[in-house]
Amino acid sequence: MGVRTVWVLAEVTDGVVSLTTAELISQASTLGDRVECFSFNVDPSAIASTLGSYGAHKIWSVGELGGRLAGPVVAHAMASVAVNEGRPGAVLVGQTYDGRDILARLSVKWDLPVLTNVVNVTGELPDLVSEHAIFGGEKIVQAHFTHSSTGLFAIRAKSFEIRDHQAVEPEIVNVPMSEEVVADQAKITRSHVEERVGPKLDEAAVVVSGGRGLGQAENYQMIEELAKLLHGAPGASRAIVDAGWVPYAYQVGQTGKTVKPSLYLAVGISGATQHMVGMKAAKNIIAINKDKEAPIFQIADLGIVGDAHKVVPQLIDALRARG
Amino acid sequence: MNIAVCVKQIPDPAAPGSIDPESKTLRRDGKLIMDDSDSFGVEMALQLVDKAGGGEVTLVSMAPNGETSGLRTALAMGATRAVLVSDPKLHGADALTTAKVLAKAIQRYPFDMVLAGTESSDGYTGTLPVQIAELLGLPSVSFAKKVSIDGAVVSVERQTEAGYDDVTCPLPAVVSVTAGVVEPRYPSFKGIMAAKSKPIETLSVADLELDSIAVAEEVQAVHDAQARQGGEIFEDDGSGFEKVVAFLEQLKLV
Numbered sequence: 072m073g074v075r076t077v078w079v080l081a082e083v084t085d086g087v088v089s090l091t092t093a094e095l096i097s098q099a100s101t102l103g104d105r106v107e108c109f110s111f112n113v114d115p116s117a118i119a120s121t122l123g124s125y126g127a128h129k130i131w132s133v134g135e136l137g138g139r140l141a142g143p144v145v146a147h148a149m150a151s152v153a154v155n156e157g158r159p160g161a162v163l164v165g166q167t168y169d170g171r172d173i174l175a176r177l178s179v180k181w182d183l184p185v186l187t188n189v190v191n192v193t194g195e196l197p198d199l200v201s202e203h204a205i206f207g208g209e210k211i212v213q214a215h216f217t218h219s220s221t222g223l224f225a226i227r228a229k230s231f232e233i234r235d236h237q238a239v240e241p242e243i244v245n246v247p248m249s250e251e252v253v254a255d256q257a258k259i260t261r262s263h264v265e266e267r268v269g270p271k272l273d274e275a276a277v278v279v280s281g282g283r284g285l286g287q288a289e290n291y292q293m294i295e296e297l298a299k300l301l302h303g304a305p306g307a308s309r310a311i312v313d314a315g316w317v318p319y320a321y322q323v324g325q326t327g328k329t330v331k332p333s334l335y336l337a338v339g340i341s342g343a344t345q346h347m348v349g350m351k352a353a354k355n356i357i358a359i360n361k362d363k364e365a366p367i368f369q370i371a372d373l374g375i376v377g378d379a380h381k382v383v384p385q386l387i388d389a390l391r392a393r394g
Numbered sequence: 395m396n397i398a399v400c401v402k403q404i405p406d407p408a409a410p411g412s413i414d415p416e417s418k419t420l421r422r423d424g425k426l427i428m429d430d431s432d433s434f435g436v437e438m439a440l441q442l443v444d445k446a447g448g449g450e451v452t453l454v455s456m457a458p459n460g461e462t463s464g465l466r467t468a469l470a471m472g473a474t475r476a477v478l479v480s481d482p483k484l485h486g487a488d489a490l491t492t493a494k495v496l497a498k499a500i501q502r503y504p505f506d507m508v509l510a511g512t513e514s515s516d517g518y519t520g521t522l523p524v525q526i527a528e529l530l531g532l533p534s535v536s537f538a539k540k541v542s543i544d545g546a547v548v549s550v551e552r553q554t555e556a557g558y559d560d561v562t563c564p565l566p567a568v569v570s571v572t573a574g575v576v577e578p579r580y581p582s583f584k585g586i587m588a589a590k591s592k593p594i595e596t597l598s599v600a601d602l603e604l605d606s607i608a609v610a611e612e613v614q615a616v617h618d619a620q621a622r623q624g625g626e627i628f629e630d631d632g633s634g635f636e637k638v639v640a641f642l643e644q645l646k647l648v
């Protein structure tokens with residue numbers, strides 16, 4: 072193995088490799104000599120050419136988890152591979168639910184700290200520097216590990232460009248699954264998918280989000296309508312997700328999705344730092360808010376100080392009239 | 395049913411955050427309050443213990459300067475007692491170190507379950523609860539948006555990228571709960587008075603028999619991110635929507 076190898080967690084939804092995985096492999100290729108992925112709940116041969124096209128040399132396949140949670144099982148697989156092969160120079164995972172769980176357990180097994188909310192990793196192994204956005208992305212903190220062992224990083228979506236790599240044919244190795252242990256007695260009995268209409272929130276070119284300023288749940292329809300007219304995806308602030316107006320899958324921000332559309336339209340959203348960190352990288356931002364002091368206006372390219380219940384229906388009518 | 399709840403005490407988030415120029419870490423001196431994110435864990439614990447027909451809720455916290463005001467708030471909500479670990483050696487402690495400290499503190503009293511927030515408001519690593527689980531050799535269910543207990547099994551709706559999963563897990567276990575999972579109560583006057591005489595056990599690192607604590611990451615620099623310039627702002631006079639349409643045209647979106 073060796074310190075010039077980087078491990079990347081490969082995450083897959085419905086058989087498709089996540090964009091974040093592609094981003095991580097692309098960046099990992101610049102940090103060392105060799106990229107190796109860990110996959111689970113997928114047939115590795117079905118994703119091998121995709122991972123190879125970004126530069127992955129090897130896939131350690133943990134196989135189907137059969138309802139076990141990824142955290143303890145995949146962390147165990149990583150630790151057991153390292154026993155025979157040595158530890159890598161760095162492990163990169165996406166800042167996802169499973170990604171964080173896996174890294175948290177691995178950090179205890181290896182007694183090493185984790186850096187989370189990472190938005191950039193640069194340098195060459197073994198000397199990596201990571202960047203973290205704080206205060207809603209107002210400031211960037213640069214950090215590095217003082218130990219010389221494996222760097223553990225949980226990285227936010229859309230932190231790196233996806234680069235095509237000279238295609239590699241990755242070797243596939245099955246990692247024998249651990250016997251069931253106490254730590255993985257949690258079982259998934261059923262998965263619920265909250266259907267969304269239109270393009271995926273984190274891939275859409277246009278995102279229209281609503282916040283508490285909409286007043287009540289029914290008014291979210293305006294947001295969906297506007298998103299549809301602009302061929303975009305509807306999003307939300309955490310305030311209205313917590314209030315149960317829309318499912319969690321709509322949330323934009325620190326604990327929700329990171330979006331980078333060409334247009335982000337925020338309606339009745341104040342612009343809390345935890346919201347802005349998830350949408351600040353949009354190419355263009357329009358904000359509609361009745362409070363002209365709302366922080367969202369500080370980053371909006373176009374701000375309308377007005378009542379959403381007036382401006383948005385007028386806007387919808389105007390767009391409909393254009394057909 | 396006995397439950398341990400992690401409660402972080404943080405500087406008032408309404409006050410602007412600042413960075414200590416020397417250590418380059420977040421300033422955490424001054425008065426601390428209970429992290430809002432943890433009020434959900436406290437409320438959840440109180441409700442679960444209540445449903446189980448009784449038991450104790452023990453708060454565990456790590457904070458500089460022996461600060462207890464955030465813990466008093468949680469005690470006033472109805473928790474039984476608190477264990478606070480406070481030690482200058484823990485200044486700048488990372489998530490793993492904090493997890494080691496809290497895992498030791500949790501073990502001081504019997505528990506069937508550990509509750510924590512999914513992420514703290516000022517640190518937001520979101521890894522700490524699962525690190526505690528691994529240290530204690532327990533299963534964990536993170537990002538719970540609904541929690542119920544039936545006998546010795548906890549059932550959770552766990553958030554996923556696409557929706558949520560139903561997860562069941564035998565106790566003891568560690569569960570981290572999202573904001574909004576329950577509606578936290580306000581401490582009553584009676585609760586506030588009662589909290590004054592509830593026990594807070596204050597410990598140092600030496601009391602915990604932890605072998606190693608070392609700061610293993612270092613902040614090199616803090617700089618301003620590329621600032622995003624605000625653009626034009628219009629007061630809506632009935633024609634605000636036209637400005638939006640014009641902007642959309644410029645972007646060739648309509």
Ligand SMILES: Cc1cc2nc3c(=O)[nH]c(=O)nc-3n(C[C@H](O)[C@H](O)[C@H](O)COP(=O)(O)OP(=O)(O)OC[C@H]3O[C@@H](n4cnc5c(N)ncnc54)[C@H](O)[C@@H]3O)c2cc1C
Nearest residue numbers: 282283284308309310324325326327339341346361362379
């Ligand atoms: C650890 C942590 C993580 C978090 N993660 C996230 C996250 O991922 N995403 C997120 O969004 N938040 C997150 N938050 C919450 C965040 O701090 C804010 O509470 C939240 O973003 C506020 O949502 P809002 O803007 O909809 O509501 P508010 O802040 O209440 O703002 C509502 C706005 O609507 C305006 N308004 C009211 N009426 C009208 C009207 N008729 N027309 C037009 N405007 C109107 C008001 O002027 C106001 O600016 C997090 C918080 C914490 C502590």
Ligand SMILES: Nc1ncnc2c1ncn2[C@@H]1O[C@H](COP(=O)(O)O)[C@@H](O)[C@H]1O
Nearest residue numbers: 401456510511513514517518519520522
């Ligand atoms: N210093 C602390 N004291 C007590 N609980 C903590 C502390 N730090 C983190 N936690 C708990 O761990 C959760 C996740 O924190 P974090 O890993 O910082 O995002 C928080 O919501 C708390 O419940």
